[in-house]
Amino acid sequence: MTLVIKGGRLLCPERGTVEEGDVLCRDGLIEAVGPGVAAGAPAGAEVFDARGLLVVPGLIDMHVHLRDPGLEYKEDIVSGTRAAAAGGFTTVACMPNTSPVVDHAAMVSYIVGRARQVGVVNVLPIGAVTKGLAGKELAEIGDMSQAGIVGISDDGQPVWNGELMRTALQYSSMYGIPVIAHSEDRHLAEEGQMHYGAWSAVLGLRGIPAVAEAAMIARDCMLVELTGGRLHVAHVSTELSLSVIAWARARGIAVTCEVTPHHLTLTDEEVARTGYDTSTKVNPPLRGPADVEAMRKGLREGFIEAIGSDHAPHSRDDKDVEYNFAANGVIGLETTVPVLLTEIVGKGHADLVTVVRAMTLGPARILGLERKGRLAAGMDADLAILDLDHPWRIDPAAFKSKSRNTPFAGWEVRGLAAATVVAGRVVWRDGQICV
Ligand SMILES: [Zn+2]
Structure with a gap:
């Protein structure tokens, strides 16, 4: 053909x-x-x-929730891969917080097989770090690696237990896959509804401070220095987090990071402007203007290597409730390209090549996809x-x-x-x- x-x-x-x-x-x-x-x-x-x-290399979204199996009322492999294709994405890496959780090889094989049957783009599963995402014991990382995972993550949850994270990083080094961290100190973030700042005070919502993210990133970077392995920070959202990553890199620690389109374009003020619209509720939360500016600068300078949409589908029932009770998350596969072209490239916050690189070569390198992300003979x-x-x-x-x-x-x-x-x-x- x-x-x-x-x-x-x-x-x-x-x-x-x-x-x-x-x-x-x-x-x-x-x-x-x-x-x-x-x-x-x-x-x-x-x-x-x-x-x-x-014409650009097929876009790669390294942070997608396909909700399949178990939560197909939100999304499944059929609808999710069609949404990806419609958005210009040819490869998505999907998070393991399905039901059941992707924490053993049979689940990985299910996703790979199902995607081959009914998917219209490439689907690369990410396995859980801990069984059932419960943070108690490690998932079957070796078996899942054989079955084709491209990374491990408890996304949606932090890996609370530092000792488990340490062992996960050892596996990361052994199997050559990154640990993708949802960095959040849950005690600091507890019951948090939005970013901790002036707007959370005005709106009377409990805030999640920047340190909840940055503190966990710091711990995990220090664990990489202790253990080896590779850390990838998912959906980085604060200037403080980028400072921690810069500090870690200066010490030679292998850490990469990604940013979402919404953290590049929206501030916490959006919660007020929309009158508590629950489509602004996301974790990590929309941050303040200085944080958004730091994300744009990080992207522009290539410090942030990847853009991941954190496509997190939720049904009306999950979102048409009071702000405090609404599920966290926004979808992104079909809005990432137009939003970035209009708001980031179009307004001069980062150039076209840099933005495309963060959706192609950047994620391909982080996930070790040697035949993807480049426009050259021999590539997929x-x-x-x-x-x-x-x-x-x-x-x-x-x-x-x-x-x-x-x-x-x-x-x-x-x-x-x-x-x-x-x-x-x-x-x-x-x-x-x-x-
Ligand atoms: Zn997450």
């Missing part, structure tokens, strides 16, 4: 270049990239006219073809996701995924899933 993407602007996140050219895909791999490549395509090849469009033929100019309005009713919990509903945006290619097959084009 041969596909030629013809006449697009090709963005190479590795070299940081954007130049006119073609991409030739054959049998699931990129065969050639560059000007004039289309001329050498075999007769009968499928041709995609990419004039006026930007996963591509996102972006229309940078298309103006539209975000309408949750049109989402492929089963859930609607987004703080970006109604936003006027510019830019979208015109097409998504997975293993050399067009899976999303002109607003339609085409498999």
Whole structure:
């Protein structure tokens, strides 16, 4: 099977270049990239006219909750991978807080098998650190590693017990996979509804201070220094956390981090502005303006290597309740590209290449995906073809996701995924899933 993407602007996140050219895909791999490549395509090849469009490596979202198995009323592998394709994502790494929890190899095999059957993009499972995410004993990390996990995480929960985290990092070093930390001191964060600051006082909601995140990051960085292994900090949200990571890196500690689109674009004031709209309730919470500015700077300077949406689908029942009782989380697969293009690239907070790199090469390196994240011969033929100019309005009713919990509903945006290619097959084009 041969596909030629013809006449697009090709963005190479590795070299940081954007130049006119073609991409030739054959049998699931990129065969050639560059000007004039289309001329050498075999007769009968499928041709995609990419004039006026930007061709980038398939986007990778390393932080997604697919809710499958057990919570399919929120999302499942069918709807979640369609939402991913619609957003330009060709690979998602899914978190293990399903029901049952992904804490042993059979669960990993279920996800891998189910995704192959009904998924339209690549799905890479993340295994739990502890059995049942209960923080008591380690999950079957070795077996899960054999079965194909790309990392371990108790996401949704911190790993409370420092000794367990220490052992998890030893496994990380043994199996070459990162420990992905949801960094939160639960005593400091207890009953917290939003960021601790002026707005939490005004609104009368209990606040979660920045130190709840930064303190756990500090502990885990020191454990990496003790043990080896690799730490990846999920959804970093405060300036204090970035300072801790900078300190750790200065000591030679292997720590990477990711930021979400909502922590790059929204402050805690959004809770007040929307009149306690529960679509602003997320963990870690939306932070203050100085934190948001620090996230943008961290992304712009390449200090934050990855953007992960923390796509966290919830049903109406989970969200249409009083703020104190609402579930934490927002969905992101179908809003990340337009929101970042409009609010971050469009307003000059970070350039296009840097933002694309944080959704391609950055996560590919963190997860050890050697054939993904680059636009080069021999790579998997996963591509996102972006229309940078298309103006539209975000309408949750049109989402492929089963859930609607987004703080970006109604936003006027510019830019979208015109097409998504997975293993050399067009899976999303002109607003339609085409498999
Ligand atoms: Zn989390």
